[in-house]
Amino acid sequence: MNFFTVQSLNAYTRNMEMQMKWQKKQDSSDFTADGSMKLDNDPTRRQAEEIRKSRADGSDQLSKQIDLKLNSGQKLTAEEMDYLRKHDPQTYQRVKSIETEQKNYENELKKCKTKEEVERVKMAHTATSLGAVNSIMNNPVIPEEKKFELVMHEHRKNQALQVTTQEFVESGEYAKLPTEAERLEAEKEIEEAEEKELGIDEPTEKNEQEASVENAEAAKDSAAGEDAVKAAEAERKASDLSKDREMTRLEAETTPEALKVKRAKARAAYQMSKAEVPQQMLDVKVN
Numbered sequence: 073m074n075f076f077t078v079q080s081l082n083a084y085t086r087n088m089e090m091q092m093k094w095q096k097k098q099d100s101s102d103f104t105a106d107g108s109m110k111l112d113n114d115p116t117r118r119q120a121e122e123i124r125k126s127r128a129d130g131s132d133q134l135s136k137q138i139d140l141k142l143n144s145g146q147k148l149t150a151e152e153m154d155y156l157r158k159h160d161p162q163t164y165q166r167v168k169s170i171e172t173e174q175k176n177y178e179n180e181l182k183k184c185k186t187k188e189e190v191e192r193v194k195m196a197h198t199a200t201s202l203g204a205v206n207s208i209m210n211n212p213v214i215p216e217e218k219k220f221e222l223v224m225h226e227h228r229k230n231q232a233l234q235v236t237t238q239e240f241v242e243s244g245e246y247a248k249l250p251t252e253a254e255r256l257e258a259e260k261e262i263e264e265a266e267e268k269e270l271g272i273d274e275p276t277e278k279n280e281q282e283a284s285v286e287n288a289e290a291a292k293d294s295a296a297g298e299d300a301v302k303a304a305e306a307e308r309k310a311s312d313l314s315k316d317r318e319m320t321r322l323e324a325e326t327t328p329e330a331l332k333v334k335r336a337k338a339r340a341a342y343q344m345s346k347a348e349v350p351q352q353m354l355d356v357k358v359n
Contacts, residue, residue: 131155142167143224145231170229177233181240182343185336188252194237201230245339250332258330265324 138152148156148167156164177197184190208214208222240246250258324330 131159135159142228143231145228145233145235147171147232147235166225166228170225170232173229174232174236178236178240179343179346181237182245183340184249185333185340186252186255187246187249190240190246190249194233197233198230201226248332249336250329254329255333255336258324258327258333261324261327262330265320269320 134152134155138148138156141148141152153164153167156167177193180193181190184193204226205223208219208226211219214222
């Protein structure tokens, strides 16, 4: 589901971009392949175009470079952000908002306790972007060009979140998380081991090791009047019963699955504590 919704959003944005370019060509009566005007028969336009090209400098290349990076979800350098702040304040503010959302999303991923929870967080953000795009496109009050700007913003934000997800996976943090099945199994084993140690399962019975010893003694006594083969079989069964025991609490808490669950909970708690500290500082300042 997540893969297809992401692809749908990206395809939708590309389609919008093509529509906007085509509309501009129609408005300017320019149907050339590269979008440039046919200037051969218009000396004034040709001269203006030559002047424009002669004035082009590194800033044009920087602007194109910024667009490419934003469209692919890459982070901008300090120089690129400074350029936007001076020459395109609106885009600068949008990039800042994407950076904030990207940081919040990263914290959400770090708070996840299972792999399935990570997937749910990813799908929730993608679904939000798709909902925003649909709302924009179905709003008759918003001009077409403005619609394209807003949709592109959602596209860039979605791409940035995808990059954050990829970085989270490549860091190894995702691989350390247990699956839901592993978490449930580990918690079940620990609970059963704790109950066993407290004697909750069989409060009136002797523990299995004591019972197995008694069974072995009884087998030997009963074998006194029987042949040696039956006595040996009774002892073997008593030995098997002694080996087939429940896992202790310590063993249950140190299985690979249990350790994954423990580490995931610790990381989530750490992220929660980091988020609470600034809020506490803010409360102190207010008071």
